[in-house]
Amino acid sequence: MADYLIVGADRGIGLAVCRQLAARGETVVAACLGRGEAHDGSGVEAIPEIDVTSGAAVARMAGALAKRGGKIDCLIHVAGVLGLDALGSLDFGDVRRQIEINAIGPLRAVEAALPHLAAGAKVGIVTSRVGSLADNGTGGMYAYRVSKAGANMVALNLHHDLSKRGIAVAALHPGMVATDLTKDIPGDFDYITPDEAAEGLIRRMDALTLETSGRFWHANGEELPW
Numbered sequence: 369m370a371d372y373l374i375v376g377a378d379r380g381i382g383l384a385v386c387r388q389l390a391a392r393g394e395t396v397v398a399a400c401l402g403r404g405e406a407h408d409g410s411g412v413e414a415i416p417e418i419d420v421t422s423g424a425a426v427a428r429m430a431g432a433l434a435k436r437g438g439k440i441d442c443l444i445h446v447a448g449v450l451g452l453d454a455l456g457s458l459d460f461g462d463v464r465r466q467i468e469i470n471a472i473g474p475l476r477a478v479e480a481a482l483p484h485l486a487a488g489a490k491v492g493i494v495t496s497r498v499g500s501l502a503d504n505g506t507g508g509m510y511a512y513r514v515s516k517a518g519a520n521m522v523a524l525n526l527h528h529d530l531s532k533r534g535i536a537v538a539a540l541h542p543g544m545v546a547t548d549l550t551k552d553i554p555g556d557f558d559y560i561t562p563d564e565a566a567e568g569l570i571r572r573m574d575a576l577t578l579e580t581s582g583r584f585w586h587a588n589g590e591e592l593p594w
């Protein structure tokens with residue numbers, strides 16, 4: 369059994385990942401933006417009020433990891449936001465906010481957690497297929513696409529640095545998942561549940577090795593283009 373750190377675990381996909389890992393007997397630490405009450409009584413150790421845009425908060429997360437002792441074998445960064453936008457009415461404050469959370473957030477959180485990762489640890493960053501340059505056939509969603517393209521670069525860059533130290537890194541797309549994040553997206557999509565997404569993401573992390581590090585995976589196992 370291994371020690372997992374899930375960043376962004378209050379609800380949605382992150383919460384489902386924590387619950388499934390705990391159910392199979394893993395030790396789970398959940399860094400939550402809120403109080404982490406969803407984990408009360410579940411056996412998951414919640415670290416409350418970890419905003420990935422705050423250096424002080426992620427330092428507190430690192431302090432909590434140091435205090436609990438055991439190293440983390442697998443870190444999955446799930447935290448993210450989606451704000452819909454359109455050319456002609458862009459809100460650049462919101463563009464910055466999405467970049468700060470979705471692209472800089474995982475970099476800040478992973479860097480802070482590094483001293484607490486075990487030898488041979490794995491890092492997964494939940495980005496999004498819409499962050500793929502090669503897969504962008506429709507445009508739109510400026511802030512989200514830009515922020516998730518940045519998150520993909522964070523994952524690939526971390527792979528270059530960390531695989532040399534024996535840590536494998538993957539960028540992950542969870543699928544189209546019915547959560548609060550997607551509820552306002554117009555159009556009909558074949559949504560999967562947070563539990564289905566979590567199952568696929570956990571499978572991808574189980575399969576991740578140094579040989580497959582530095583790639584972008586759909587939770588369903590398909591490799592995605594950058």
Ligand SMILES: NC(=O)c1ccc[n+]([C@@H]2O[C@H](COP(=O)([O-])OP(=O)(O)OC[C@H]3O[C@@H](n4cnc5c(N)ncnc54)[C@H](OP(=O)(O)O)[C@@H]3O)[C@@H](O)[C@H]2O)c1
Pocket residue numbers: 375376377378379380381382400401402418419420421446447448449450469494495496497541542543544545546547548549550
């Ligand atoms: N749903 C999809 O179809 C889909 C598709 C592709 C990629 N993704 C990505 O998957 C991840 C999870 O999405 P979801 O659908 O589960 O969304 P969600 O239900 O809205 O959950 C997002 C989580 O991120 C947390 N969060 C937001 N801002 C944060 C911050 N500044 N610091 C720390 N945590 C923060 C939220 O905390 P609070 O609950 O406290 O607000 C929440 O726990 C995101 O990165 C998203 O971009 C989702």
